[in-house]
Amino acid sequence: EDQVTQSPEALRLQEGESSSLNCSYTVSGLRGLFWYRQDPGKGPEFLFTLYSAGEEKEKERLKATLTKKESFLHITAPKPEDSATYLCAVRASSGSARQLTFGSGTQLTVLP
């Protein structure tokens, strides 16, 4: 069974304090790993897709990386507006049309 585990569940950072969020996955043939940001009461906002180990994507203060077992979302010099829940999801070859298996998310709070 495909599994996605995100850690930590919650993270509090001071503004400017860089850190990383982890997404560990166990799937039978990874066909894509996705990162989303979700603000309270709103829909997830697409951030990145990663397809193969060694791949990296960047957007503003965020950088996503992928290995064969996990993905990291690095946040450099975060600002309070980066506070949100960050969701990781994978699509496995066994998933067919069901598409995505989500992790439980990391709730990030950036304090001014």
Add this chain to the structure above:
Amino acid sequence: DTEVTQTPKHLVMGMTNKKSLKCEQHMGHRAMYWYKQKAKKPPELMFVYSYEKLSINESVPSRFSPECPNSSLLNLHLHALQPEDSALYLCASSHGILRTYEQYFGPGTRLTVT
């Protein structure tokens, strides 16, 4: 433009009511999805439509009835809901389902069943 719109934003309904949630996208996507999300949980897939045909029904109770009138629109008809059905209902779309495409989510409808 990567926008998926959903109406209404909030809905309060009694257990005997019939209501509908609406979703629209104009990105030319041919796959559309309904998800249910409870507080502090990830989204749970309910239905998948591909080329206006229902592809996946994740054993959702019959009180939820999806409809895809055309490639841009997706509805979710609600009838005789239970209080435990209160949740954020999310619509999403993607280019298709046969390859790996990112899904774009709408803002959601916050549903409260009284």
